[in-house]
Amino acid sequence: MPFYLLAKTAYFRSFPFESPRMENYSILGNISLLAFFVTLLLNLYLLTVKGSRTLSNRLLAACFLLNAIDISVFFTYQFSNEHLVYNMIRSHLPYLGAPLIYLYVVSVCYANFRLRPIHLLHTIPFFLVILVVVPRFYLANDPTRADLLQHFNTSIEGRLIFAIGHLQTLGYSIAMFVTLYRYKKQFLENYADADSYSYKWLMQLTIITALAHLLGIIKGAFRLYGYVYTHYYIQIFVTLLFLGILCWIVLKVMYTPELFRGIDSRIPLVAELDTPPPSQASHIPATRTPAPHTSEPNSSAPSTPKEDPAITERIEFLRKHMEVTEPFLESAITIQQLAAQTKIPVRDLSLLINHHIGQHFFDFINEYRIRKAMSIFRDPSQKDLNIQEVFYQVGFNSKSSFNTAFRKQTGLTPTQYKNNSLSNS
Incomplete structure (x- = not known):
């Protein structure tokens, strides 16, 4: 000390x-x-x-x-x-x-x-x-x-x-x-x-x-x-x-006796990885599904960058998996777990998210969590849910991190967004 x-x-x-x-x-x-x-x-x-x-x-x-x-x-x-x-x-x-x-x-x-x-x-x-x-x-x-x-x-x-x-x-x-x-x-x-x-x-x-x-x-x-x-x-x-x-x-x-969570020191930073040629990309099902989109100006997923078709297909496959199975609802989801679900090697998935999509895994997951929370706030049948119930439901563990991520993505606090959505419905 x-x-x-x-x-x-x-x-x-x-x-x-x-x-x-x-x-x-x-x-x-x-x-x-x-x-x-x-x-x-x-x-x-x-x-x-x-x-x-x-x-x-x-x-x-x-x-x-x-x-x-x-x-x-x-x-x-x-x-x-x-x-x-x-x-x-x-x-x-x-x-x-x-x-x-x-x-x-x-x-x-x-x-x-x-x-x-x-x-x-x-x-x-x-x-x-x-x-x-x-x-x-x-x-x-x-x-x-x-x-x-x-x-x-x-x-x-x-x-x-x-x-x-x-x-x-x-x-x-x-x-x-x-x-x-x-x-x-x-x-x-x-x-x-x-x-x-x-x-x-x-x-x-x-x-x-x-x-x-x-x-x-x-x-x-x-x-x-x-x-x-x-x-x-x-x-x-x-x-x-x-x-x-x-x-x-x-x-x-x-x-806080369980204050710390360690990670594996052998995990390389994305900056230390060499981007593999598209021809070396792992095989994924050849299913082309449009990237998720909503009418919200700040909530739509980032557009897929113009890259090799193999990379584009991977990104679309990953986004389809996120929309259908919603793994982001698990609060402790890791890139290793997501890689196991999608059958994409961890190294390739890390490059795909951090390099090709241009987001940290942390921000990538939070993007889907916030969009899920926004859909809940817009749903009149769930208007009785309070903010705490919503952020737990979409995978967050604390109100402060939820508020920070929500404001970063929408420019509004969760309460402001909820009130605006209900008043317009």
């Missing part, structure tokens, strides 16, 4: 002879002790809850555990400063946090994600910062270690570790944004149930992570250039922020 970034400057905070006053640790100690126990309780939940997200939960729990150990310095500072090697190892742990939260995001997005030996490469920054302090700390005697820690902020090791830490978190922040961008495109191209995944929540998490990175840079810079008291008060704010983030995550876990 973003809190590993808030702890990234642990090197610059954990030694009492660099603090404003020893007694000032009581404030941070109390806040950190509370956060420590909340973290442990959440870890207990993540490791014992039943479900299909075992790997994701373990990655998140590991990230929590690293943070719990790191913030313990504020209420165990006497022990930490009597055991310098432990204190230094503890301060290395945040360098495993960035890889863990990145792998957590990937594991949530992609249901087929598995840990592999190659993922050990993510530990390189962790071992690199250890290597930086080996000569003057791990291989040195206690007086030399104490001297290094006394002047760590201005030492070569301290500045190098500061740079490594923030380059690492910047890189992983970018990687998370790229992962979510690709995930969103894959989802829109292959799934119709937008309410079954948590892109918005993951994006919130990634943005908070990026902002926490910026805050960590500011906090570390104040310490690096000797603004000890300013750094201390920022650290209080950071610790309170961590506690707030922790409570937010707890509420998310408790209220």
Whole structure:
């Protein structure tokens, strides 16, 4: 979580002879002790809850555990400063946090994600910062270690570790944004149930992570250039922020335990597919049926583009299937299920919808759902149905997504369209 970034400057905070006053640790100690126990309780939940997200939960729990150990310095500072090697190892742990939260995001997005030996490469920054302090700390005697820690902020090791830490978190922040961008495109191209995944929540998490990175840079810079008291008060704010983030995550876990829906990472984006020659198109029944049409100016299906007859025939066949069998009424319909119904290979169907028709699968399905809802609103015999009953009937799971899609296609809200239709009937 973003809190590993808030702890990234642990090197610059954990030694009492660099603090404003020893007694000032009581404030941070109390806040950190509370956060420590909340973290442990959440870890207990993540490791014992039943479900299909075992790997994701373990990655998140590991990230929590690293943070719990790191913030313990504020209420165990006497022990930490009597055991310098432990204190230094503890301060290395945040360098495993960035890889863990990145792998957590990937594991949530992609249901087929598995840990592999190659993922050990993510530990390189962790071992690199250890290597930086080996000569003057791990291989040195206690007086030399104490001297290094006394002047760590201005030492070569301290500045190098500061740079490594923030380059690492910047890189992983970018990687998370790229992962979510690709995930969103894959989802829109292959799934119709937008309410079954948590892109918005993951994006919130990634943005908070990026902002926490910026805050960590500011906090570390104040310490690096000797603004000890300013750094201390920022650290209080950071610790309170961590506690707030922790409570937010707890509420998310408790209220929405099935928050995420993963997709298969092997699904390629349409932009990465080569458009096959028309001669290679899969065989479909040679039935030419006109594309569906209604008298509504904004509700008619897009006209079939002028392409090879084989492509045109495919599009007409697909639209006929949508009109007759109405698979869009299934709220969780996927492109794989539609491909099985139409006997068109998934890859070819994805190209047909996203490339030749020019719509995401998500928009393609919603188009038919909205047209179905419009026909219900125009039917006097169904005038007693309310908006909620209609959007559930046509395959939507939430009123907000229904309203958004309806306004996008018709320029009116469902209520406005219903009232206009009934008044004209």
